Amino acid sequence: MLAIIPLLPGLEEIDLSWNDFIGGILGPLTLQFKHLQELKVLRLSNCRLTAKDIAFLAQLLSRVNNLEELDLSINKMIGCSLKSIAQELKYVSCLKVLNLNMCGLRQDGLQCLGTALQHLLELRKLDVSCNKGIGGGFQTLAAHLASLSNLEVLDLHQCCITEEDMAVLTQIIPLLSSLQELNLSSNKSVGISSDHLLSRLRFLPRLTSVLLSNCSLQHDSFTSLAEAALHLPELMILDLSWNKCVGGNLKLILKALNLGAKMQVLRLSSCSLVDEDIAGFAAVIEAGHLDQLQKLDLSYNHHISDQGWSMFCQALVALDLLSELDISLRPSLHCDSGEWFDQLLATLPKLPLLTELGLQGWVLSRVQQKQLEQFNWDNERNVRFDIWYGA
Numbered sequence: 001m002l003a004i005i006p007l008l009p010g011l012e013e014i015d016l017s018w019n020d021f022i023g024g025i026l027g028p029l030t031l032q033f034k035h036l037q038e039l040k041v042l043r044l045s046n047c048r049l050t051a052k053d054i055a056f057l058a059q060l061l062s063r064v065n066n067l068e069e070l071d072l073s074i075n076k077m078i079g080c081s082l083k084s085i086a087q088e089l090k091y092v093s094c095l096k097v098l099n100l101n102m103c104g105l106r107q108d109g110l111q112c113l114g115t116a117l118q119h120l121l122e123l124r125k126l127d128v129s130c131n132k133g134i135g136g137g138f139q140t141l142a143a144h145l146a147s148l149s150n151l152e153v154l155d156l157h158q159c160c161i162t163e164e165d166m167a168v169l170t171q172i173i174p175l176l177s178s179l180q181e182l183n184l185s186s187n188k189s190v191g192i193s194s195d196h197l198l199s200r201l202r203f204l205p206r207l208t209s210v211l212l213s214n215c216s217l218q219h220d221s222f223t224s225l226a227e228a229a230l231h232l233p234e235l236m237i238l239d240l241s242w243n244k245c246v247g248g249n250l251k252l253i254l255k256a257l258n259l260g261a262k263m264q265v266l267r268l269s270s271c272s273l274v275d276e277d278i279a280g281f282a283a284v285i286e287a288g289h290l291d292q293l294q295k296l297d298l299s300y301n302h303h304i305s306d307q308g309w310s311m312f313c314q315a316l317v318a319l320d321l322l323s324e325l326d327i328s329l330r331p332s333l334h335c336d337s338g339e340w341f342d343q344l345l346a347t348l349p350k351l352p353l354l355t356e357l358g359l360q361g362w363v364l365s366r367v368q369q370k371q372l373e374q375f376n377w378d379n380e381r382n383v384r385f386d387i388w389y390g391a
Contacts, residue, residue, distance in 0.1 A: 013041035017071070023048030027056040039064045045099070046074035054081040061088035069097035079104030079133065086112035090119040098123060101155070102130040107137030117144035125153035129183065135160030138168045146172045157185040157211065166193035174203040181209040185239065191217035199224035202231035209237035213267065217243040222252060229256035239267040241297065247272030251280050258289050266293060269326070270300035275308035282315035293319050299328040299358060306338030313343040317350045325354065329361025331388060337362045345371055349379055358386045 014033070016022055022029070026049060033039065042064070049057070054077065061067070070092070072078055078085070082105060089095065098120070100113075105128060117123070126148070128134065138161070154176065161169070166189050173182070174197075182201075184190045190197070190212065198221055201207060210232075212225070222245050229235065240246055240253070250273060257263065278298075284290060296319070304312075309327070316322070329335055341364070348354065364372075364387055372385045 010038050011036050012038050014039065015041070015043040016047060017043045017045035018047070020046075020048050023053060024050050026050075026053035030056045030060040033060055033064065036064060038066060040066055041069040042067060043069070043071040044075065045071050049075040049077055051077055051081045054078055055084055058084040058088045061085070062091040065091055066094055067092040068094055069099075070095060071097070071099040072103060073099045073101035073127070074103070076102065076104035079106055079109050079131070082109035083112045086116040089116040093119050094122055095120050096122055096124040098125070099127045100131070101127045103128075104133065105131035106133035107140070110134045110137040111140040114141040114144045117141075117148060121147065121150065123148050123151055125155075126151060127153070127155040129155045129157045129159060132158065132160040136162045136165060138165040142168045142172050146175050148176060150178050151176050152178050153181040154179060155181075155183040156187065157183045159187060161187040161189050163189050163193050166190065166197060170197040170200060173197060174200040176204065178206060179204050180206050180234075181211075181237075182207065183209075183211040184215060185211045185213040186215070188214075188216040190215040191221045191243065191245075193221075196221070196224045199228050201225070202228040205231060206234055207232050208234050208262075210235065211237070211239040212243065213239045213269075214242040217245050219245055219249065222246065222249060226252035226256060229253060230259065232256070233259070234262060236262050236292075237265040238263065239265075240271060241267045241269035242271070244270075244272045247277060247301075247303065248274055250277035254280050254284050257281075257284050258287070261289065262292055263290055264292055265295040266290075267295075267297040268301070269297045272303060273298065273301040274303050275305055278304050278308040278312050282311050285315040285318050288318060291318065292321060294321055294353075295324040296322060297324075297326045297358075299326040299360075300330055302329050302333055302335065302361075306340050309338065309340035310343045313340050313347050316344075316347045320351065321353055322351050323353045324356045325351075326356075326358030326386075328358040328386070331361045333361050334363050334388070335361060337364055337368065341368060345375070348375055348383070354381075354383055356384045356386070360386055360388055363388065 022044065078100065173179070201210065222243070246268060369387065372387070375381065376383055
């Protein structure tokens with residue numbers, strides 16, 4: 001099938017991702033790719049590329065000058081050979097998307113990438129996530145990263161970012177005036193750094209997505225984020241999951257949610273929320289400030305009482321665009337469902353777009369399980385109820 005590639009000189013997209021057999025034989029394929037002068041998208045995710053493959057790929061880049069997207073994610077050998085690719089990126093100055101997720105990058109690779117970025121001024125998306133070896137090396141990337149005035153998506157999750165890196169990113173990220181999506185999840189230094197990157201997000205009013213799951217946020221960093229969020233009118237996705245400091249302090253971010261008319265996805269899983277938090281949240285929902293919300297994750301918050309959950313379930317009727325809701329507990333807890341379940345059951349018909357409801361960890365009686373099954377039948381719906389059937 002690949003032999004017909006030379007017969008398709010106008011081909012614009014090739015996606016060979018998740019094909020293990022490509023590893024070690026990419027060379028002959030690139031000889032065919034060189035005829036594709038109009039090629040704009042090349043995806044080779046999880047192909048087990050070898051160092052030899054990467055050398056051939058580097059040579060190819062000088063021949064596909066119109067390339068706009070290059071996805072090399074989940075090829076761990078790239079980290080050892082990134083220099084050869086980085087040197088050739090100057091030939092694809094039209095590149096808009098560069099995905100190096102989970103490529104085994106190290107600090108020296110990050111330095112090579114930084115040098116290459118000076119030629120990629122059209123770049124819209126940069127993903128170097130899940131490369132733990134680059135932690136501590138962002139100083140070498142800083143100057144060139146700051147020049148990416150068109151960058152819209154920056155994904156740095158799970159990169160072992162250090163406090164020194166945070167000092168650099170605090171100076172650089174607020175200069176990315178076009179930035180819309182920022183993912184810093186699973187980097188502990190984000191929450192404990194004395195350099196307040198989160199407070200400076202206010203200078204990025206185009207932000208639509210901020211992902212800070214598992215960032216060890218402290219009270220000060222969470223307060224800084226809450227204050228900055230007041231200046232983010234386009235915010236649609238916010239993930240604060242696995243940051244325990246949110247519990248008892250949700251009111252800080254609720255001020256921003258009062259203005260969150262565009263909020264579509266909110267994740268607060270494992271945030272140690274308490275009744276005070278859920279009461280304030282319910283009030284914001286009932287006031288209609290979150291009427292665009294589509295996905296809500298409140299799972300693994302076991303400190304909320306039956307009364308708190310009842311109050312929340314009653315408020316849900318104001319979220320008529322909600323499609324996914326998760327109020328699961330850790331399955332190991334096996335907590336009995338309280339009076340809130342009846343309130344939830346009464347609210348479900350008023351959520352016409354709901355397709356998924358997570359209830360793991362709650363012990364439902366056989367009667368309650370039957371009630372959920374009967375709900376779909378009676379209302380001609382197909383809601384997926386994720387429950388524990390151990391009762």
